[in-house]
Amino acid sequence: MISHFQWKPLYKSSKIPGWSFSFYFQGIKYHGIYNKDGSIDWQGNHPDLKIINDITKQIHELMLFHVYE
Structure with missing residues (x-):
C-alpha cells in the first residue's frame, strides 16, 4: 500500500x-x-514490474481525488 x-x-x-x-x-x-x-x-527508482500496474492505478485514483475533485 502507498503511504505518505x-x-x-x-x-x-x-x-x-x-x-x-x-x-x-x-x-x-x-x-x-x-x-x-x-x-x-x-524519476529515479520505479516500482517492480510485477506491481507497477497496481501502483499506477493507485496513483491515478489519488490524483483524481486530489487534483480533479
Whole structure:
C-alpha cells in the first residue's frame, strides 16, 4: 500500500497541467511526474514490474481525488 503520498503542480499557473508526486511503498521512496493524460514518468527508482500496474492505478485514483475533485 502507498503511504505518505504528496503531490504539487509543476507550474505556477494552474492552467498548465502536470504534477510531481512522491510516495513510499514497502519502505522505498518513489518520485514521478503525472502528466495530463494520466501517464507517469518515473524519476529515479520505479516500482517492480510485477506491481507497477497496481501502483499506477493507485496513483491515478489519488490524483483524481486530489487534483480533479
